[in-house]
Amino acid sequence: GEDVEQSLFLSVREGDSSVINCTYTDSSSTYLYWYKQEPGAGLQLLTYIFSNMDMKQDQRLTVLLNKKDKHLSLRIADTQTGDSAIYFCAESQEPLSGGSYIPTFGRGTSLIVHP
């Protein structure tokens, strides 16, 4: 199976909260990330969390991590039409030989926000 799994689609009404879920398989994951990709664009890092934390809040974004169940979620409060995009969950482990952390991505969740 995939190392990082996400549901493919989520549709919400403008002003509601969105919750995007992700599961991962590697118990040695050190960092977990959420990236956003708008149509035709590259990836924008939204937020990330260290594996020994269980929650991180950044303005409208709340990340929850359940390390026991290997489950990560991203909550977007007061979702706006501008939040419509693909959201990628990713995990990384400590680099083996110098260099930097290399994220392994899920397939992405398409968030559709309708009026």
Added chain:
Amino acid sequence: DAGVTQSPTHLIKTRGQHVTLRCSPISGHKSVSWYQQVLGQGPQFIFQYYEKEERGRGNFPDRFSARQFPNYSSELNVNALLLGDSALYLCASSLVGQETQYFGPGTRLLVL
């Protein structure tokens, strides 16, 4: 400050041809990574370079190669292009040992 830049933005090639994609990292970032994103999928790791040396390689054939220059910019080369190489190629840069990578806008390659 300028972010990661990539060139060209779009490219059309035919099967069997060769392609070179270019990436300039964020100023001060010495580590550069390349990813392939096929339509409908998440990015897949191809290479990471730091100090002009390959520091990591994903599960890609030898037709894929890369290098890093003294100014930390990087090139990704793909030989003998196949239809399946059509994808968005993303470059990311980071400080060495940093837990986060910052992505460029990508180069969209279409192989006919």
